Amino acid sequence: MREVFGTLPHRDPGDPPLIMAVQNFKGGVGKTTLVVHLAQYFALRGYRVCIIDCDSQASTTAVFGLNPDVDVHEEEDTLYPFLQHGGPKSLHYALRATYWPGIALIPANLGLYDAEYEFAARMARDPAFILDRLRDGVASIADQFDIILMDPPPALGMLSLSVLRAANALLIPAPPNNIDFASTAHFLKMMESTLAELARHGGAREYSFVKILTSKMNDQKSAHQAIKRMMDAVFPQDILNVSLKDSAEIDNATANLMTVYELTGPATRTETHKRCRAYLDAVGREVELLVRKTWPSHHRQLRKEGLL
Structure with missing residues (x-):
């Protein structure tokens, strides 16, 4: 219906x-959890979405119905071939349609972990290639999409560094407990020094926004409430x-291996489901606003809505 009435929220070709x-x-x-639900939220809103699974654990790939050990081949389907010298010139070969309209996926599997060792071994010889190869690959497919979501490994490795170079926005999930809060603070300090070092080797990288999202929040736990207040004070x-x-x-x-947006039937009529859906929609709306603010073609409408 949006296509028929010309109300799809796509970015203009001039928007990044x-x-x-x-x-x-x-x-x-x-x-x-955040990647897959945001992807489906954006697709429901009418955006063209791509997910790039950069994590060899391949959890995102599995949620979208692919068995990483059976349905995904490292030499044909993942980022791995592109990250080699002499590899494909674009990432189009790895793009897969998903069962969810509006979402394409570049899957992952355990073989992607080999890229960590190979990148580390080649870093001293060819830092420019290592740091910017993924960014070049993302650029080769970016014109087909409004939003590209990248799910990197949960570690400071070469693939994570490549993702930092390829992205133009960062969203950092952080649960409200002492260990995760301290870890996130250390992550931000480490990221600052890492980005400075990456800039020294390959040029500075600007982000449209860097935001922290409180994840796994339980309002019934006083400790969560206390740490959330601390997070608000430290990162206002x-x-x-x-x-x-x-x-x-x-x-x-x-x-x-589903998302909340995929549940159907009686399960969607419970109060638990309705609350959860409301939480997810609220996160999606706030991130969507951040996204739209990066597109000049949306500024006029945002001003009319009183959001800019």
């Missing part, structure tokens, strides 16, 4: 595609207004 990495060097913070300009709430609905969907 939004290439967002959902990144934290610590695992278990809700990174993949950088933390999103909304939080991604901890919900059994997300856990139940994930157990079946």
Whole structure:
């Protein structure tokens, strides 16, 4: 219907595609959960979305219905061939349509981990190629999409560094507990020094926005509330207004390699589902606004809506 009435929210050709990495060097913070739900939220809104799974654990790939050990071949389907010297000239070979209209996927599997060793071995000899190869690959397909979401490994490795170079926006999920909060603070310090070093070797990289999202938030836990207040005080300009709430609905969907947006039938009529869907939609709306602010063609409409 949006296509028929000309109301699709696509960026204009002159607008830069939004290439967002959902990144934290610590695992278990809700990174993949955020990637898959944001992708489906944006697709439901009518945007053209691509997900690039850069994590050899391939959780995002599995959620989208591909068995990494059976359906994905490292020599044909993942980033791995592109990251080699003499590899393909673009990433088009790896793009796959998904069962979800509006979302394309570049999958991953365990073989992608070999790129970590190979990149590290070649870093001293050819730093420019190593740092910018992924960025060049993303640029080769970016004209087809409005939003590209990148799911990097939860570690400070060569692939994570490549993702930092390829992205033009960062979203950092951080649960409100002492360990994860401290880890996120260290991640930001480490990222600052890492970006400075990367700039020294390959030029500075600007981001349209860098935002922290409180993930796995449980309002019933006083410790979560206290740490959330601390996070708001420490990162007043950088933390999103909304939080991604901890919900059994997300856990139940994930157990079946699904998302909350995919659930149908009686399961969608429960109060738990409605609350969870509201939380996810709220996160999607706030991130969507950040995205639209990066597109000059949307500024006039944003001003009419009182959002700019």
